[in-house]
Amino acid sequence: MDLTELREAIEEVELVDGHAHNIVALDSTFPFIRSFSEAEGDALSYAPHSLSFKRNLRQIAELYGSELSLQGVEEYRRLSGLQSISSICFGAARISAILVDDGIEFDKKHDIEWHKSFAPVVGRILRIEHLAEKILDQELPNGGAWTLDTFTETYLEKLKSYPFSLKWIFFPLANQIFGLKSIAAYRSGLEINTNVTRKDAEEGLSEILSAGKPTRIMNKSFIDYVFTRSLEVALCFDLPMQIHTGFGDKDLDMRLSNPLHLRTLLEDKRFSKCRIVLLHASYPFSKEASYLASVYSQVYLDFGLAVPKLSVHGMISSVKELLELAPIKKVMFSTDGYAFPETFYLGAKQAREVVFSVLRDACIDGDLSIAEAIEASKDIFAQNAIQFYKINLSLGSKHTVTPNSLKIKTSASHNDASLVRIIWVDGSGQHRCRVVPLTRFNNVIKKNGVGLTFASMGMTSFADGPADETNLTGTGEIRLIPDLSTKFRIPWKKQEEMVLADMHLKPGEAWEYCPREALRRVTKILKDEFNLEMNAGFENEFFLLKSVLREGKEEWMPVDSTPYCSTSAFDAMSPLLQEVVAALDSLNVTVEQLHAEAGKGQFEMALGYTACTYAADKLVFTREVIRAVARKHGLLATFMPKYALDDIGSGSHVHISLYQNGENVFKASGGTSQYGMSTVGEEFMAGVLHHLPAILAFTAPVPNSYDRIVPNTWSGAYQCWGKENREAPLRTACPPGIPDGLVSNFEIKSFDGCANPYLGLAAIVAAGIDGLQRHLSLPEPVDTNPHSLADRLHRLPASLSESLEALRKDCVLTELIGEKLLVAIKGIRKAEIDYYSKNRDAYKQLIYRY
Numbered sequence: 090m091d092l093t094e095l096r097e098a099i100e101e102v103e104l105v106d107g108h109a110h111n112i113v114a115l116d117s118t119f120p121f122i123r124s125f126s127e128a129e130g131d132a133l134s135y136a137p138h139s140l141s142f143k144r145n146l147r148q149i150a151e152l153y154g155s156e157l158s159l160q161g162v163e164e165y166r167r168l169s170g171l172q173s174i175s176s177i178c179f180g181a182a183r184i185s186a187i188l189v190d191d192g193i194e195f196d197k198k199h200d201i202e203w204h205k206s207f208a209p210v211v212g213r214i215l216r217i218e219h220l221a222e223k224i225l226d227q228e229l230p231n232g233g234a235w236t237l238d239t240f241t242e243t244y245l246e247k248l249k250s251y252p253f254s255l256k257w258i259f260f261p262l263a264n265q266i267f268g269l270k271s272i273a274a275y276r277s278g279l280e281i282n283t284n285v286t287r288k289d290a291e292e293g294l295s296e297i298l299s300a301g302k303p304t305r306i307m308n309k310s311f312i313d314y315v316f317t318r319s320l321e322v323a324l325c326f327d328l329p330m331q332i333h334t335g336f337g338d339k340d341l342d343m344r345l346s347n348p349l350h351l352r353t354l355l356e357d358k359r360f361s362k363c364r365i366v367l368l369h370a371s372y373p374f375s376k377e378a379s380y381l382a383s384v385y386s387q388v389y390l391d392f393g394l395a396v397p398k399l400s401v402h403g404m405i406s407s408v409k410e411l412l413e414l415a416p417i418k419k420v421m422f423s424t425d426g427y428a429f430p431e432t433f434y435l436g437a438k439q440a441r442e443v444v445f446s447v448l449r450d451a452c453i454d455g456d457l458s459i460a461e462a463i464e465a466s467k468d469i470f471a472q473n474a475i476q477f478y479k480i481n482l483s484l485g486s487k488h489t490v491t492p493n494s495l496k497i498k499t500s501a502s503h504n505d506a507s508l509v510r511i512i513w514v515d516g517s518g519q520h521r522c523r524v525v526p527l528t529r530f531n532n533v534i535k536k537n538g539v540g541l542t543f544a545s546m547g548m549t550s551f552a553d554g555p556a557d558e559t560n561l562t563g564t565g566e567i568r569l570i571p572d573l574s575t576k577f578r579i580p581w582k583k584q585e586e587m588v589l590a591d592m593h594l595k596p597g598e599a600w601e602y603c604p605r606e607a608l609r610r611v612t613k614i615l616k617d618e619f620n621l622e623m624n625a626g627f628e629n630e631f632f633l634l635k636s637v638l639r640e641g642k643e644e645w646m647p648v649d650s651t652p653y654c655s656t657s658a659f660d661a662m663s664p665l666l667q668e669v670v671a672a673l674d675s676l677n678v679t680v681e682q683l684h685a686e687a688g689k690g691q692f693e694m695a696l697g698y699t700a701c702t703y704a705a706d707k708l709v710f711t712r713e714v715i716r717a718v719a720r721k722h723g724l725l726a727t728f729m730p731k732y733a734l735d736d737i738g739s740g741s742h743v744h745i746s747l748y749q750n751g752e753n754v755f756k757a758s759g760g761t762s763q764y765g766m767s768t769v770g771e772e773f774m775a776g777v778l779h780h781l782p783a784i785l786a787f788t789a790p791v792p793n794s795y796d797r798i799v800p801n802t803w804s805g806a807y808q809c810w811g812k813e814n815r816e817a818p819l820r821t822a823c824p825p826g827i828p829d830g831l832v833s834n835f836e837i838k839s840f841d842g843c844a845n846p847y848l849g850l851a852a853i854v855a856a857g858i859d860g861l862q863r864h865l866s867l868p869e870p871v872d873t874n875p876h877s878l879a880d881r882l883h884r885l886p887a888s889l890s891e892s893l894e895a896l897r898k899d900c901v902l903t904e905l906i907g908e909k910l911l912v913a914i915k916g917i918r919k920a921e922i923d924y925y926s927k928n929r930d931a932y933k934q935l936i937y938r939y
Contacts, residue, residue, distance in 0.1 A: 091459075092449055098463045099445045103185040104437055105474040108214065108270075108331060108368060108393050110427035111191050111198040115171050117428070118196040121163055124429040127338045127398065140400040145435050152181060152434065168597050169536075171430075172206075176573035178430035179207035182437035185471075186480050187426075188267050190331075191751055192216025195428055200622060200751055202699050205677060206574040207430075210480060212267040213751075214331060215251060217319045218276065218306055220244070223750075225297065225304040227758075235298060237291045241318065248322050267478045268366070269323050270331040271316055277309035278345025279334065283317045283357045290314040320360050329364040329477060331391070334371040334378065347374045348381055355385050363387060364477070369425065370395035372403075375410035382415035389477060390415055393423030397439035404443045412447065417465045421473045444469060510579070510587040511539055511569050514604060514709060516559075516917045517550045518790055518845040519938055523569060527586070530571075537596055538568030546592070546602045547913055549920050550791055550843070550938055551931060559916035560909070567600050568593045575706055580672035581717045589706055602910050604847035608702055611854040611905055619861055621754070621769065623854055624746045624834075626681075626698030627708050630739035631715060631842065632732045633662065633690045634725045634936065645725055645936060647690025647733075658685035662692065665722050669694070672714045678707045688737040698744060698834075701854065705846035708741070712842070727936040728842025730789070731796035738797030738804060741842045744822065745853065746834035747773060756831045764812070764867065765832040766821065774835050775867045776860020777853055778810055778819055781839070782886050782895035783902055786918055787852040788840040792889045792925040793932045798839055799887075800876035805838040807875040808883040810867060816874050818885060839885065843939045848906075848914070855905035893918045 113119050123129070125145050126136035136142050137159065150157040153174070155165035166174055187208045189201050192215075205211045224243055225235060233239075251266045273281060293311030297304060306312055323330050333341075334348045348371045354360065365385075370392040371378035382388045395407045411420055422444075424436025448462040457465065474480065509530040510522040523539050543565035547555030555561045569590035576588040592603035599606040615621050634645035651658035659666070662685075670680050679697030686693045694715070696707060712728060719726035731738045747755040747770060755770035764771060777784070789798060800806045805818025812821050812832070818839045821832040840849055859865075875882055886892035893915060896902065903911045925931060 092452065095448060095452070095459055095462050095466070096445060099441050099448075099466045099470075102467055102470045103183045104422060104440075105186040105471045105478075105480065106184050106208075106393075106424050106426065106433070106436075107188050107366075107421050107474045107478060108391055108423035108425055109187050109189050109433065110193050110425075111189060111195060111201070112171075112175065112204065112426075112430055113195045113199065113428045114197040115166065116197065119428050121166070121429060122159060124427075124432050124435075127336070129338060132339070141398055144401070145397060148435060148438060149431050152177065170597075172572050172574040175207055175430040176576070178434035182424075182434045184208050184424070184433060184437060186210035186212070186474075187433075188212045188214050188423075188478060190214040190216050190270050192219030192270070192272075193427070194750075197616075198428075200700060200748065202624075202703065205699075206703070209677065212265050212478075212480070214268050214270045215248075215266050216270045216272065217248075217315055218272055218312065220247065221315050222304040222306055225306075226302055235294065237287065237294055240294060244315070245318060245322065248319065249326075266328070267480065268329040268331055269319055270333075271319070272333045273312050273316055274333045274346040275337065275341050276307050277312045278342065279332070279348060279350035280345070281316055281351065281354050282310070282313045283320075283354055283360070285310050285314045285317065320363050324360060324363045329366055329389070331366040331368055333369065334367045335369045335374055335395070336372050337369070337394075347371075347377060349374070349377050351381070355381070355388065361387060364389060366391050366421070366477075368423075369393060370407045370411055372399070372407050375407045376413065379411050379414040382411075382419045389419045389421065389473075391421045391423050392440075393425035393436060396443050397435045401443075404439060405446050408443055408447050409450075412451075417468055418473055420469050421477065422470045423474075440470070508585045509534075509571075509576075510585060511571055511590045512587055512709065512713075513541075513545075513569060513590050513592065514845045514847065515548050516546050516602075516604075516845065516848075516913055517548055517921070518843045519548070519550065520709065520713065521545070522587070524585075535571060535573065538570040538590070538593060540566050541569050541592070542566055543602075547917060549917055549924070550935060551921070551924050551928075556916045556920035558919055559913040561602070561913055561916075568596060570596055572605075577676050577710075580675045580714065581721055587713070589709065601907055602913060604845050604851070605702070605705070607906055607910055608705060608847040608851040608854070610907070611851050611858065612700075612702060614905065615854055615858055618858070619769070620749055621773075621861075622748045623701045623850075623857070624698045624748055625701040625704035625850060626696055626744045626834075627704060627711070627840075627846075628693055628695045628740070628742040628744075629708070629711055629715070629728070629842070630686055630688075630691060630693045630741065631726050631728045632688060632739060633665075633692065633719060634727065634732075635723070636725070647688075648724065650689045651685060653685065653687040655685045658692075659683075665718060665724070666692070666694075668721075669714055669718045672718060673711060676707075676710045676714070678710055678714075686737070686739075688739070689733070691737065691739065698746065701850045704743075705850055708846045725936060727939060729932075729935040729939045730791070730794045730841040730843060731932075732936065734796060737802060739842055740797065740804060740838055741840050741844065741846075742836055742838050743840050743850070743853075744834045744836050745774075745777075753833055755835075756827070756833050764821065764870065765823070765830050766835075769861060770832075771867050772860045772863075772865055773857035774810070774819065774821075774860070775865035776856045776858065776863075777835075777837070778808065778867065779865060780852075780856035780859065780899060780902065781808055781818060782892060783899035784849075784852045784856055785839055785886050785892035786889070786896040786914065788837070788844045788849040789889070789892065790845070790918065791843045791921055791932075791935065793935060794841050794843060795886070795888050795892075796932075797841065798885060800879075801874070803838070806885055806887075807871075807879070808885050809871040809875050809878075810835070811871045811875075814871060814873075814875075816876070817871055821870075843935070851906055852902055855902050858905060859901045889918055889922050893922065 125142045153165045155161045289310035293308035372395040396404045424433045426433035451457040512522045544555040547559035547561030571588040579585045592600040633648045682695040810819035811817035820836040827833045
């Protein structure tokens with residue numbers, strides 16, 4: 090019997106991971122050894138002596154080419170960095186969709202959005218006990234005590250407010266809920282009572298509240314009550330409910346995790362249409378789970394955790410037991426990956442080997458033909474989950490998971506690529522690159538980087554040499570270390586790839602002048618000190634210019650003279666814009682909106698929001714795509730702030746919001762703010778407003794920037810803020826879907842296309858941190874044209890000289906961003922001022938640089 094075709098089908102199928110958890114930072118206190126075992130404490134010391142530990146460690150060492158020891162693998166991880174090892178693991182695993190249960194409070198875990206760098210589709214599984222605990226940890230607006238009624242109302246309102254996976258509603262993927270999950274097995278067992286009395290639920294809630302905070306729900310009656318109310322919502326929205334069954338860590342009483350305890354729930358006719366997923370192969374109760382899936386139409390099975398945590402024999406026997414009775418269409422793969430990217434790789438690798446072994450034996454035994462086994466492998470690894478979780482939707486990331494489109498966009502195919510562009514953004518905001526052959530990239534550059542002179546971070550917009558007062562010269566060299574999570578096939582040059590780079594003195598040692606590292610430093614402070622993450626979304630304004638000959642000389646002129654939001658302007662440029670959107674989609678950049686702007690030949694493209702470090706990366710790619718596609722069409726795209734002094738300018742407005750544990754905490758909750766924002770939101774925004782004159786030295790970095798920031802041009806010329814006031818530099822926004830009176834984010838208008846996005850966002854984060862540390866308050870909002878209040882409002886810097894002077898006086902930005910980097914930036918800005926003051930028409934050359 091030739092099983093080659095079956096082996097190839099299993100190796101080639103790209104996986105849909107229906108159940109996983111967040112990855113953590115390298116410096117998390119969660120120990121790496123936990124990736125190999127469910128044990129903890131003293132029991133963990135025996136983990137290295139288990140069969141699965143030895144096998145899994147060997148496979149990771151082989152993948153990395155590291156020393157075959159736990160210490161050797163950990164050293165490789167430390168030197169390579171999280172982005173690099175994640176790219177390796179997910180590239181090898183070939184996972185196309187991940188559903189993340191983010192209800193485990195790992196130390197320094199990354200948010201769900203972060204994981205989108207490694208899989209085209211990343212959705213969320215909502216853990217119901219975690220949601221209930223978070224609600225009970227909060228104080229009621231009126232200061233009263235929680236009652237069963239107030240909890241139920243708040244819980245159901247919150248649960249129903251989430252963006253669920255519905256075919257007729259559009260939501261960004263990372264925010265979308267694909268299913269609910271319960272860990273009742275860990276708390277009180279699976280013998281769930283779906284008819285808990287009100288009295289028992291009230292007594293259970295009282296017991297939980299009396300235990301104090303942080304809340305941990307352990308009372309069985311209250312757990313069963315929450316579970317039942319959640320099932321009602323799941324039924325209403327046709328959402329599946331994942332249930333932990335079988336083995337886990339020592340918090341679990343395995344006597345109570347046998348899925349046969351669920352019979353009362355499964356027999357309840359109210360929930361006979363509510364789809365239930367029994368996780369972890371219910372090991373060691375796999376036969377029981379198989380039986381339930383065979384006799385109850387609503388029961389489905391998932392074998393993550395059992396694979397890869399068991400021995401080879403244990404994994405194979407467990408999956409075989411699931412298939413003894415259960416329909417193949419009801420059995421699904423997941424990695425149960427958590428904390429470490431290696432767990433995703435191991436789950437995927439072992440699952441392929443185990444499923445091949447199981448299906449091979451089924452063919453030999455006569456249960457399946459080879460063709461049926463191939464179909465079964467595709468069902469188990471992808472198709473069952475796609476249909477079950479309704480993942481085949483075109484959502485925020487524009488990815489559709491279908492049988493023919495399971496592509497990992499972060500892992501470019503190397504079959505025909507020949508060159509790799511290694512991109513960085515310098516201190517003047519210009520994009521630059523070094524290009525190396527792909528073979529050299531893979532053999533040398535990927536690990537050791539490419540050399541670059543210190544002077545590269547001291548260059549200006551007018552000269553390719555270091556400015557005098559930057560303290561950077563041609564003496565000294567750094568390494569551009571590629572961030573492999575940002576490596577993509579170039580959409581307009583299919584034979585090439587591109588990757589963003591970090592600046593290191595030597596591999597593993599960040600250079601203090603690196604813009605990407607500067608942004609990471611301040612975001613780490615924001616996270617460590619306030620448990621906050623800043624999200625950002627950019628609006629890109631740019632001019633499209635065409636070449637004309639005038640008296641034998643080439644000049645660049647706008648492609649049209651149409652007004653704001655002109656349909657004819659969009660129609661004329663539609664082929665170009667369609668190509669831009671498609672190219673950005675291939676780079677995992679979400680375009681939310683685009684239209685013709687008010688300037689002649691001007692357009693705007695708004696991007697989806699994401700964590701600010703990724704937002705900066707996506708902005709760099711967006712600029713690259715727009716310029717390249719325009720060039721392909723014989724046009725020139727420019728992001729310079731004031732292309733024509735008699736026309737409107739171009740900005741790169743950025744929308745800012747704050748998130749905590751995946752929730753937007755910028756907006757007010759419970760009507761506690763007069764401005765519709767939370768206290769932390771107001772303090773953060775107040776810090777930005779306070780430091781705005783100095784921030785402009787980063788976000789408006791060339792003299793031409795200040796030709797744009799003038800009154801009555803929607804660019805924000807005065808130091809003030811307003812509610813939906815587009816003449817204010819800071820505008821609070823209430824986009825569609827946000828309740829009246831609340832604001833979800835604020836917009837900063839004084840950010841333009843010459844700015845280095847990493848440095849601009851770093852300055853914003855640093856200013857916000859100061860606002861939080863000093864509990865700053867906002868002044869009253871300006872609800873009219875600020876220019877009409879010119880005698881009462883402070884004018885923002887009207888020149889780069891003024892913003893540079895503000896930066897020199899701003900000790901906070903210097904301390905948080907770094908003194909040496911600030912010296913270089915000040916030197917570059919001073920050189921810009923000196924040059925353009927003597928060469929007034931030289932600004933016209935900026936169209937070629939920005």
